[in-house]
Amino acid sequence: MSTRTGPSLTGGTPLRGLDEEEVLGRILPLFAPSADLIVPPGDDAAVLATESRTIVTTDTVVLGRDWLDAWSSGADVGTKVVAQNLADVAAMGGRPTGVLVTLVADPMTSIDWVVDLAAGIAAACQQAGVAVLGGDLSSAPAGVVMVSVTALGNLAGAGSAPVLRSGARAGDRLAVRGSLGLAAAGLHLLMHDQADRHPEAVNVQRRPDPPLEAGPEAAAAGASAMLDVSDGLVRDGGRIARASGVVLELDRDALREFVAQISDAVGEETAWDCVLAGGEEHSLLATFPGEAPAGWHVIGAVRSPAEGEQPGVLLDGVRPQHSGWDHFRNGEGRRP
Numbered sequence: 001m002s003t004r005t006g007p008s009l010t011g012g013t014p015l016r017g018l019d020e021e022e023v024l025g026r027i028l029p030l031f032a033p034s035a036d037l038i039v040p041p042g043d044d045a046a047v048l049a050t051e052s053r054t055i056v057t058t059d060t061v062v063l064g065r066d067w068l069d070a071w072s073s074g075a076d077v078g079t080k081v082v083a084q085n086l087a088d089v090a091a092m093g094g095r096p097t098g099v100l101v102t103l104v105a106d107p108m109t110s111i112d113w114v115v116d117l118a119a120g121i122a123a124a125c126q127q128a129g130v131a132v133l134g135g136d137l138s139s140a141p142a143g144v145v146m147v148s149v150t151a152l153g154n155l156a157g158a159g160s161a162p163v164l165r166s167g168a169r170a171g172d173r174l175a176v177r178g179s180l181g182l183a184a185a186g187l188h189l190l191m192h193d194q195a196d197r198h199p200e201a202v203n204v205q206r207r208p209d210p211p212l213e214a215g216p217e218a219a220a221a222g223a224s225a226m227l228d229v230s231d232g233l234v235r236d237g238g239r240i241a242r243a244s245g246v247v248l249e250l251d252r253d254a255l256r257e258f259v260a261q262i263s264d265a266v267g268e269e270t271a272w273d274c275v276l277a278g279g280e281e282h283s284l285l286a287t288f289p290g291e292a293p294a295g296w297h298v299i300g301a302v303r304s305p306a307e308g309e310q311p312g313v314l315l316d317g318v319r320p321q322h323s324g325w326d327h328f329r330n331g332e333g334r335r336p
């Protein structure tokens with residue numbers, strides 16, 4: 001059953017009924033002008049005025065791997081791929097400034113879907129005060145649609161340091177800003193045709209809304225390490241642990257409030273899986289040498305590994321069996 005609103009990927013006029021200029025003519029007017037954009041989209045490259053060190057990151061979504069047409073509209077896909085990228089900028093302690101967008105699509109893809117995608121990208125960028133700098137269009141074999149976004153950002157001030165994954169130290173507090181498990185619960189409900197059981201979770205799966213302001217705030221408050229939770233709390237926590245050479249001790253009691261938000265909709269056991277291993281949340285996970293700033297939930301602590309112990313994540317002292325998301329292991333495993 002389709003729960004998507006908006007135009008479907010197929011139907012109506014296909015891209016192959018237009019030329020590239022006509023497609024761009026439908027898309028480019030949707031993007032808001034920006035005072036910092038010295039040369040806007042339309043020339044060989046854009047020129048953006050910047051004041052500080054530049055952060056740059058990229059993330060891609062693929063039809064069938066990251067969304068299904070029955071679940072998500074073009075605007076949902078555009079909102080999500082922008083959010084994923086801006087969360088990576090925030091997780092370095094920076095503020096996003098601009099995005100580049102590449103669409104690679106089967107020529108049978110509907111122009112109405114593409115315009116809806118661009119509208120989602122435009123709205124997400126406008127909400128975050130981010131300029132669309134341009135992008136690229138290319139065609140793909142039948143059934144393939146892919147959207148890739150590259151985001152730029154600034155560190156708070158000239159000479160200011162980014163917050164890396166490697167700075168967590170024994171004695172730090174581990175804290176999260178934003179929700180945990182909602183996007184995964186939403187995915188679970190969409191897969192089981194039960195979207196009406198938790199509309200908010202389904203909305204987070206379709207349109208994550210990362211706490212972007214909290215990234216630079218955490219940096220200013222002295223965060224020692226930070227990342228956004230894209231592949232699951234245990235998996236992403238493991239990245240901080242290994243990069244920093246520490247053990248992250250998760251406190252099960254502190255995670256119960258996140259489980260409680262979804263357990264009625266998906267059941268207690270699945271709710272724990274969603275909180276510990278659910279991807280696509282794009283909340284921020286950070287370590288702080290002192291008190292965590294207001295709005296952050298302390299969910300654990302950082303300690304040095306015992307002799308012979310590997311860096312990693314423990315839940316109430318036990319290594320959780322949650323592996324989280326991996327594109328190659330979770331993919332369909334067919335030979336190309």
Ligand SMILES: Nc1ncnc2c1ncn2[C@@H]1O[C@H](COP(=O)(O)OP(=O)(O)O)[C@@H](O)[C@H]1O
Nearest residue numbers: 056057058059084087088091227228229230231
């Ligand atoms: N194909 C690639 N070529 C070069 N670097 C890559 C490639 N894929 C990922 N990386 C880099 O590896 C790191 C981890 O990537 P990823 O797991 O996608 O991070 P995130 O979850 O923050 O998006 C990032 O620094 C990213 O830039």
Ligand SMILES: Cc1ncc(C[n+]2csc(CCOP(=O)(O)OP(=O)(O)O)c2C)c(N)n1
Nearest residue numbers: 059064065066067068084230231279280325
């Ligand atoms: C059709 C479909 N299958 C599976 C998923 C689940 N899923 C896709 S990507 C992902 C994890 C995060 O994606 P990734 O591109 O690795 O983000 P990054 O870590 O690079 O930020 C998850 C849980 C989905 N959203 N849609």
Ligand SMILES: [Mg+2]
Nearest residue numbers: 058059060230
């Ligand atoms: Mg990535």
